[in-house]
Amino acid sequence: MTATTTATGTPTAAPGRPRRSSATLAGTAALLRFDLRRDRVRIPAWVLGLGLLTLASANSVHAVYPTAADRASIAHASAGPAVLAMTGPGHYLADYTWGAMLGHRLLGLLAVLAGLMSVLIVSRHTRAEEESGRAELVRSAAVGRHAQLAAALATAAVADLALGLLLAAGLPGLGVPGLDTGGALLFGAATAAAGLLFAAVAAVAVQVTEHARTASGLALAVLGAAYALRAAGDAGANGLAWASPIGWLQRTYPFLDDRWWPLLPALALAAATGAAGFALSTRRDVGAGLRATRPGPPTARPFLGTPLGLALRLHRGLLGGFAVALLLLGAMYGSLLGNADSMLKDVDQLKEALARLGGRTLADSFAAMTLLVVAVVGAVYAVLAMLRPRAEETAGRAEPVLATGVSRSGWLGGHLVAALLGSTAVLLAAGVGFGLAGALSTGDGGAFPRLVGAALAFAPAQWVTVGFAAAVYGWLPRATPLAWLVPAYAFVIGYLGPLLKLPSGLERLSPFGQVPRLPAAAMDWTPLAALTLVAAALIALALAGFRRRDLDLR
Amino acid sequence: MTKAITLSGLRKTFGRTAALDGLDLTVETGEVHGFLGPNGAGKSTAIRVLLGLLRADGGSARLLGKDPWHDAVELHRRLAYVPGDVELWPNLTGGEAIDLLSRLRGRLDRRRRDELIERFDLDPTKKGRSYSKGNRQKVAIVAALASDAELLLLDEPTSGLDPLMEVVFQDVVRQARGQGRTVLLSSHLLDEVEKLGDRVSIIRHGRVVQTGSLGELRHLTRTTVEAETHRPVTGLETLEGVHGVRTEGARVRFAVDGAHLDAAVRRLGEAGLRSLVSHPPTLEELMLRHYGDELAANGHPVDGEAAR
Numbered sequence: 016m017t018a019t020t021t022a023t024g025t026p027t028a029a030p031g032r033p034r035r036s037s038a039t040l041a042g043t044a045a046l047l048r049f050d051l052r053r054d055r056v057r058i059p060a061w062v063l064g065l066g067l068l069t070l071a072s073a074n075s076v077h078a079v080y081p082t083a084a085d086r087a088s089i090a091h092a093s094a095g096p097a098v099l100a101m102t103g104p105g106h107y108l109a110d111y112t113w114g115a116m117l118g119h120r121l122l123g124l125l126a127v128l129a130g131l132m133s134v135l136i137v138s139r140h141t142r143a144e145e146e147s148g149r150a151e152l153v154r155s156a157a158v159g160r161h162a163q164l165a166a167a168l169a170t171a172a173v174a175d176l177a178l179g180l181l182l183a184a185g186l187p188g189l190g191v192p193g194l195d196t197g198g199a200l201l202f203g204a205a206t207a208a209a210g211l212l213f214a215a216v217a218a219v220a221v222q223v224t225e226h227a228r229t230a231s232g233l234a235l236a237v238l239g240a241a242y243a244l245r246a247a248g249d250a251g252a253n254g255l256a257w258a259s260p261i262g263w264l265q266r267t268y269p270f271l272d273d274r275w276w277p278l279l280p281a282l283a284l285a286a287a288t289g290a291a292g293f294a295l296s297t298r299r300d301v302g303a304g305l306r307a308t309r310p311g312p313p314t315a316r317p318f319l320g321t322p323l324g325l326a327l328r329l330h331r332g333l334l335g336g337f338a339v340a341l342l343l344l345g346a347m348y349g350s351l352l353g354n355a356d357s358m359l360k361d362v363d364q365l366k367e368a369l370a371r372l373g374g375r376t377l378a379d380s381f382a383a384m385t386l387l388v389v390a391v392v393g394a395v396y397a398v399l400a401m402l403r404p405r406a407e408e409t410a411g412r413a414e415p416v417l418a419t420g421v422s423r424s425g426w427l428g429g430h431l432v433a434a435l436l437g438s439t440a441v442l443l444a445a446g447v448g449f450g451l452a453g454a455l456s457t458g459d460g461g462a463f464p465r466l467v468g469a470a471l472a473f474a475p476a477q478w479v480t481v482g483f484a485a486a487v488y489g490w491l492p493r494a495t496p497l498a499w500l501v502p503a504y505a506f507v508i509g510y511l512g513p514l515l516k517l518p519s520g521l522e523r524l525s526p527f528g529q530v531p532r533l534p535a536a537a538m539d540w541t542p543l544a545a546l547t548l549v550a551a552a553l554i555a556l557a558l559a560g561f562r563r564r565d566l567d568l569r
Numbered sequence: 570m571t572k573a574i575t576l577s578g579l580r581k582t583f584g585r586t587a588a589l590d591g592l593d594l595t596v597e598t599g600e601v602h603g604f605l606g607p608n609g610a611g612k613s614t615a616i617r618v619l620l621g622l623l624r625a626d627g628g629s630a631r632l633l634g635k636d637p638w639h640d641a642v643e644l645h646r647r648l649a650y651v652p653g654d655v656e657l658w659p660n661l662t663g664g665e666a667i668d669l670l671s672r673l674r675g676r677l678d679r680r681r682r683d684e685l686i687e688r689f690d691l692d693p694t695k696k697g698r699s700y701s702k703g704n705r706q707k708v709a710i711v712a713a714l715a716s717d718a719e720l721l722l723l724d725e726p727t728s729g730l731d732p733l734m735e736v737v738f739q740d741v742v743r744q745a746r747g748q749g750r751t752v753l754l755s756s757h758l759l760d761e762v763e764k765l766g767d768r769v770s771i772i773r774h775g776r777v778v779q780t781g782s783l784g785e786l787r788h789l790t791r792t793t794v795e796a797e798t799h800r801p802v803t804g805l806e807t808l809e810g811v812h813g814v815r816t817e818g819a820r821v822r823f824a825v826d827g828a829h830l831d832a833a834v835r836r837l838g839e840a841g842l843r844s845l846v847s848h849p850p851t852l853e854e855l856m857l858r859h860y861g862d863e864l865a866a867n868g869h870p871v872d873g874e875a876a877r
């Protein structure tokens with residue numbers, strides 16, 4: 016597959032060349048082995064998790080929609096902008112076979128998740144290493160300037176290709192009619208291409224900022240933007256989706272048209288982006304970002320000298336970024352609200368379905384569905400915020416603070432308050448964006464408060480996410496990344512639950528599934544109060560654990 | 570005198586490593602106590618137990634009369650700490666970090682802070698990442714010494730400081746001692762501790778192997794002597810307490826037990842001294858006295874030569 020060369024984005028695979036020209040890549044192979052060894056649990060877990068999720072979904076669409084009439088009816092119900100915004104281009108609906116369902120419903124999801132996996136892998140093996148100072152040690156050995164980035168990209172490529180191969184080999188093996196080898200190969204290749212592309216995006220992001228978390232955030236913002244663009248394009252049936260590489264990959268139409276050519280621009284973009292990452296990396300020093308740091312104030316303002324002041328200061332960069340991103344994401348979805356009603360107005364069946372949901376209008380149900388997506392993106396912020404104390408601890412920056420008059424609860428409490436406030440603030444930003452754009456596009460001023468309120472209804476779910484992350488951190492600090500399970504589960508279940516007709520209990524397991532689907536459904540305070548209590552209990556648990564354990568010192 | 574620190578039979582294990590293996594340590598109020606030991610001896614671990622950052626698995630620890638785990642916050646207001654590895658916040662300036670740590674401890678004495686910044690020649694407007702190792706160390710030292718803490722826990726505070734700054738540091742610690750503060754100073758370097766310390770504890774494999782004033786320890790140890798004489802020196806080997814004599818023409822080098830230094834130098838004088846250099850025992854030499862056998866068994870040179 017051509018993907019191997021693209022993965023590293025540089026003239027890696029040039030076996031015939033003299034050694035000298037690859038001096039900047041010296042040591043790549045050794046580093047790759049090392050990176051793979053460090054990820055020997057993570058990568059198989061990701062690949063198997065995503066692979067099995069897909070195979071299980073393919074099996075269940077076969078079981079849930081056995082007849083052509085079943086498939087026609089789900090195709091019919093999926094034609095609304097709300098579902099198209101969540102899934103993919105409407106062309107799949109033309110002949111909604113099991114394979115088409117897979118392409119329509121899962122390719123976008125897999126592109127996002129493979130992208131997430133690749134971003135995390137690349138930033139972990141590049142910027143996180145630099146941030147910890149370990150990179151300096153590695154670079155001082157006989158290791159070329161580009162070797163670390165090349166090895167990180169190759170590690171991501173191994174994971175992406177493994178996932179692609181698992182899909183290509185596994186799907187035809189299920190015995191579901193229509194899931195042929197050619198389509199499966201394309202399906203796997205498109206998934207792998209998405210992973211490679213976002214690995215390359217991460218390769219650029221890690222050059223720009225000094226912090227691994229910020230770099231991941233930056234790359235994930237690009238991923239989110241690509242997803243949002245294709246959503247806007249597919250829901251509005253305009254050309255916008257062509258501005259998003261995820262849109263391109265979804266237009267390969269595996270099992271339907273089996274178009275290979277959209278992979279080309281995606282891989283070319285990956286190669287170009289990866290090359291840009293390598294080029295940028297030579298313009299900066301090890302450990303530094305692209306911009307030189309400027310001098311700052313010689314003294315601290317009084318508020319900084321409190322645990323909360325310190326935490327807010329440490330959180331504010333990422334928070335600002337997320338607030339802006341969610342404002343834009345909300346505005347993007349909100350601007351589609353006006354169309355939602357006019358599109359497909361005469362599809363009676365769809366209206367009936369919505370009526371059963373309790374939605375007054377198409378616009379309301381569209382808003383409810385997209386707000387869930389926005390809220391889950393907000394949960395990504397909640398998790399990132401609660402990874403902060405862990406980073407402070409392992410970097411050795413918690414130690415001097417905890418040796419002052421700040422108690423353990425005070426220190427973690429500062430981060431908790433910052434995360435609780437921040438995760439609420441990002442929802443508010445999303446709600447304001449959604450509400451403003453929604454009010455403008457529908458010409459209904461009353462939509463603004465309703466939509467802001469609907470977004471804020473997810474706040475207790477955000478707090479549970481914060482509480483869960485904190486509880487893991489308090490008791491099992493090394494397992495803190497498990498906090499990613501909350502948004503990942505909410506995303507997957509929100510995406511697949513309706514399609515696979517999964518029991519509603521599975522959806523309720525996620526805090527986001529508990530929140531009433533405003534504005535389509537009626538407000539219900541009970542689950543919100545319950546979530547708040549759960550969050551409070553988790554936070555109490557977190558503090559109890561953190562007070563009890565050793566600090567993880569270096 | 571009351572005790573500032575009392576550790577007895579302190580134990581701390583990480584998995585299968587016993588970092589502290591029955592550590593006993595007493596630090597009197599108002600003294601500068603040197604805490605010496607090789608890498609991995611358990612110095613940082615002991616200090617972190619004293620700070621309540623780690624929980625001991627056994628034994629007892631008292632700090633200023635209180636329990637370091639349960640009364641951590643109350644104790645932290647009365648002490649200041651310089652970690653061995655100073656990590657600063659990349660997006661905060663050194664000045665902000667100093668103020669932050671001082672305020673979190675309690676009160677910020679701005680006059681004293683500015684004076685220390687001046688003396689240590691520190692630029693407080695730089696951001697964390699742009700400081701060199703020594704300058705990061707200075708940030709932590711200034712933050713600790715600008716406080717009015719009655720106890721200073723300093724974990725290898727001078728690692729990374731240049732010789733001029735080491736002098737400033739020693740001066741500041743002496744000043745602190747003059748004000749009646751207690752200092753626990755961990756180090757690899759005997760001469761640093763020697764310049765400041767009243768008493769020394771040597772720790773190895775998580776246990777204190779020697780405690781006492783430097784005079785007492787020195788007496789127990791060997792001084793290395795290098796001399797050049799007019800005539801060849803004879804009969805040095807036969808003197809009591811002299812070890813490892815090596816002669817190269819007019820130069821001679823040997824180690825001598827503290828108690829027998831006088832006799833050995835007399836013998837050199839008889840041969841007409843041209844130059845004389847004597848090294849006080851280094852930490853290695855102090856250690857070698859206790860562990861020479863073990864090192865020799867591992868194939869390391871053990872003689873006085875091993876030092877320096």
Ligand SMILES: Nc1ncnc2c1ncn2[C@@H]1O[C@H](COP(=O)(O)OP(=O)(O)OP(=O)(O)O)[C@@H](O)[C@H]1O
Pocket residue numbers: 567568569583584586587588606607608609610611612613614615653
């Ligand atoms: N968090 C930890 N996990 C596992 N082992 C640890 C941990 N911290 C310390 N150790 C081990 O405990 C022992 C004592 O370490 P410690 O850091 O206290 O030594 P030290 O005397 O401060 O050494 P140095 O002079 O190198 O700073 C070492 O063997 C070390 O490997």
Ligand SMILES: [Mg+2]
Pocket residue numbers: 612613614653724
């Ligand atoms: Mg140490």
